[in-house]
Every structure is written in C-alpha cells, then in structure tokens.
Amino acid sequence: MGGDHGPAEILGGVSLFLEACPDAKVQLFGPLDHLLPLIPTRFEDRIEVIDAPDVIGMGEAPTRAFRTKKKSSIYLGLDAVKSGRADAFMSAGNTGAVMAFSTLILGRHPRIERPAIATVLSSKKGAVLMLDMGASVDSKPQHLMDFSLLGTAFARAVLGIANPRVGLLNIGEEPEKGGVVEQATFALMSEAGAHYTFVGNVEGRHIFEGMADVVVCDGFVGNNLLKFGEGVASLFFDFFRVEAKASLRSLIGAWLLKPAIKTFYRRYDYSEYGGAPLLGVNGVSVIAHGKSQSYTIKNALLQAYKAVNGRLIEKMESALS
Amino acid sequence: MGGDHGPAEILGGVSLFLEACPDAKVQLFGPLDHLLPLIPTRFEDRIEVIDAPDVIGMGEAPTRAFRTKKKSSIYLGLDAVKSGRADAFMSAGNTGAVMAFSTLILGRHPRIERPAIATVLSSKKGAVLMLDMGASVDSKPQHLMDFSLLGTAFARAVLGIANPRVGLLNIGEEPEKGGVVEQATFALMSEAGAHYTFVGNVEGRHIFEGMADVVVCDGFVGNNLLKFGEGVASLFFDFFRVEAKASLRSLIGAWLLKPAIKTFYRRYDYSEYGGAPLLGVNGVSVIAHGKSQSYTIKNALLQAYKAVNGRLIEKMESALS
8 A cells, every 4th residue: 555656556566576577476465445456367366465454654653553553564564574474575655664663573683783774776887785775873883884794785685796895985085084983984894804895985976986886874874865866866857847848949859868868767767776675674675665656666576576586684694694 | 276277277267257346356376487477467457476386285184284385375375364465265276275274274263163164056946055065074963053053144145145044954854853963953953043044954855945045964964965966967967978979869959958958057066156165264265176167266256255245254253142
C-alpha cells in the first residue's frame, strides 16, 4: 500500500520484476480487498497476497506505529523475512517506519550500533555507493568505520565490484581536513587495508568523477547532500520544462534534444538503481522513494533480488567478523 | 596576482568595475613590474598600484605565509583596510590565506569566535545567502546563532532585504530533527525574533524554492553541499558540452537552446554575485574563486563596493550588540 501512487504503481513494478526474473516470486502485503482485484492473471501463481489491514500513514511516528500496527504491511513483511518465509523485504511506505521496524524485527548485526541507509549514485565512471544518507546523525568514528565495511559488502554483493575503493567524504584531501570525527575516522579507515582499498578523503565534486566506489559520511551530511543535489537538478529540469519553452527557437531546440536528455536522465537518475538498502540489519531490507513509479519499484525489487543472490548478509557478516 | 588566470583577468574585472561605478577607485597590490604595463590608460587616475613582491602560492600554508610573506598582496591589501587607506579588500588568491590574514589583520568582532564564509545562491525567487561554507567545522550552537546574525546584517546591507527570513539547514522540518547541535541551535534561533524572522528548519531542496533569505549551517556541511552541487551541475554542463553532440539531431537542438541556456546559467551561476564575503571580521573582505574571470572579478568588487555603501560593518555591529 506504500508509496504516493498507491498499489497500482507497485503492482506494475512487481509485474516488470517478475518478467525480468523468471525464478522470483513475490509476496504482497496489504488489505486483501484492495490487492486481490489488482493481481494480473498471468502472474497469479507467482504472487501471494497476505492480508495486512493496518495502514501506516506517511507522517506517522514509527515507534508508536510499531506498538499499534502489528498487522501493517511493513510489520508482517519484515516478519516474513525474520521467520524465513521471505528472502528480502521492499517497501515504498513510511521511510522512518521501514527503518525502525527493520531494526526491531530483523535485529542489528551485533557489531553494528547503527544501521545506515545507502544510495547508489551514478558517476561518470559507474555506480558509487554513498552511506549514510540519513539513518542516523552525530556519528562517531567507529560508526563511520562500520559504514565503510557495510558499504564494501554491498558493493561486492550487489554492484559486483570485487575490490571496492572506499573514500571518506571531506572538505579537502589532506588527512588533517574536516572535524574531530573525520580526522579520527581517516585514521581508522587508513588501517582497513585488509578489507578494502582506502582512497582517502573525497570531496563532494569528486564523487561524480568516480574517484571511489563507496563514499562514507554521517547521515546528517549525506541527507543534506542528496536533497541539495536534488534541488540543483530540479533547476535544470525546470529549465527544460518551463524556460526552454519561452521562445519558438528554444522550444524546437528542447524538442530535438529530448531523446539525448532522456538517455542522460536515465543514466544519472538514482531511481535507476532502485531503492535505498538499509545496511547493518540481519536481513535484506530496501526502502523505495515514496514517489516511485513502476519502473523504480521494479529496480528496487531487482536490487533486493541481487542482494539475496549476491549473498549480501553473508558478505556483511564476513566483513564485520 | 591571485587567481588561476593571472593578473590580466583581474585587470579586466577592475576595468569593468570602474566603468560600472564612476565614484570608485581601486588600489592594486602586486609586483610593480608585472602590474604597471597592464594598467589601462583611461583608468590611470583611478587605479593606484602598490608594490607587493611576495607571492603566496595556492597551496601554501596560511600560518607560515603570515610570518614570511608580509609583502604579499593579501597582507598589504588587508593592512590598507585596517589602517583606513582602503574601504574594502578583494582577492582571488589562496582562500585559506585570505581567511587567516583577514582574521589576524582586521581582527574578529569581539562577540564572534569564528568568522564565516558566505555564498550567495540564486533560488527560483531571488538571492539566498548561505553560511558557513567552510571557514570552520565542528560549530557549536552559539557559532551557528552568530552566523545567523552576520548573515542577516549582510542580507540587509548588500542584498537589500529589509526583513530577512532566516532558516537553519536540517534534514527535516520538525524542531527535533538533526543532531544535538541543530536541536540546540533551533532553540536559540527561535528566540531571535527581535533580529529576524526565523522560518525554522530548511531542507537542502527547499533552498532553491526561496523559503529563506539566509540559511545557516556548519562549515563542513556547507562546503560539502556546495561542492556536491557543483558536481551535479557539472553533469548537466557535460551533457551540453559532450553528450548532446552525439547526433546531428541533438547537436542542432543544443545549438538552438544556447541562448536560453546562457540566460539560465547567468541566473543560477553563483559567480553572478561575485565572491564569498568573510563575515565576522572588522572590515569588508571578499574572497573570489581562484578560477574567476573578469566578469566574476567585477561582481566580487561590486559586492565589496555594495558592502561599503550599505554599511555592512555598522549593521553587523548593531546586529551583534
């Protein structure tokens, strides 16, 4: 039931996903009466519908919802993963609830104090995993160090990068740059040679140059970065949508450029990689953006599928042991 | 001598500035033999050249340079402001040196523990001042509160905004969002009603919506934001420069769109507003980007000029008292 576009868009994504992965099956959690009429006949034997009548609002407080909404799709879906009835969980619902419920139901890895939300961005050279994008704030050096190990496990399992290059987001390249936390983290990460190649400090503009495969930062910084970047991108999209139509000349220009823009947009739009995986919990849990449409839902499901096939949890386990 | 493009570009900017402001004069600091041949005859009586033979490299450590380069343009130029022989200082040289020398020579306002670098961005509704963009890290709530007062003074004096709306950069709108520092800062700023209108927490994507005239953040976050935003923008510019030329169709499209893109670029490029003022020191000091060309140098000088005419230091004084 999650997502701003309701169950039809989710179902569309599920169909695309089932087409792409012939060996996959999907369990759908939500109010039976809403969902049953939406199941496509051709996928009837690969979609199981499980009644979850409780609905968690997009603005609802997660801790309260955890006590009162035990029959919500988020609760029951994660419970299916916990009990082994499902391999992975994906939701486009209330982000805070998915995060909190995942931690409470699946449990954290014993070494991990704080799970992290990761986002896959596209650089000029390929995928870059950034974390934490907002699961927690006021991170300590050990938390950031843990994020680097979680990110490495994901890069190996899902992105197929055998030897991830890991960087620390900072405001300059020298080891003494940044605040107290960054300086201490730099020292910790410098000694992580057995786990990954530490490429040192990475500046915001270098992320898109592909200088690292995994970039680590505190959730306050990561979340602000992502939203600011969305703001900058929206200026450009507004340009094409509104301003480029101010004259006949530029109207024609924008029309001619349309296919090239579409290709460009697909490459850099981070919905291309699906959702944002929550790393550090004992199970695969992927959060899709509330505004996701079928194409993005498919990619989020595909990401969860790859995490299972790529043995994400096992790789995380071995990185942390 | 500062800036990646050398003195010719600076001189070009000085000429543009002197044309735009008939009552202004400029003192140029640098090696006499380099500068004298570059002075345009028509401005001979409005440009004074002062010998500053020491050159501070772009990578040189500011504290060391302060001891050894007393005859640098940055030292002598700021000294002219301090002694009242100049009204304002502008440099496209070593940013760290301009920052450190400004603080050491002009002195901090007694209430201000840490000066801040501000940047003027363009939102869809007009100018937005953001600070701190990297002068310091690990800011305490009182520092951020001070930044809000400095930013307000600048918005009044230079941007002509009588009643600035001030926001705190955060990862959500609710007062309890963010880390320990943001929560305490929110409380401090909520009580600043006598100084400005506090609009509460502002998210990265809302900056461009024009939800606030002044947005306050820690220098680590501000600096990363700006560089990440530059990275996102560079993807789009690369699109126009490289990818849009992959087919004849899009080549023609890009050519037709050129004038509209130029207008758009001018509106959102933050060099439009010139440099980045250093706020909190006892004098007007503006830092221009090292890669600035004449047009941006003119705007940076214009910003310094407006700060003097708008009585920035007086307004800062009264905001802090």
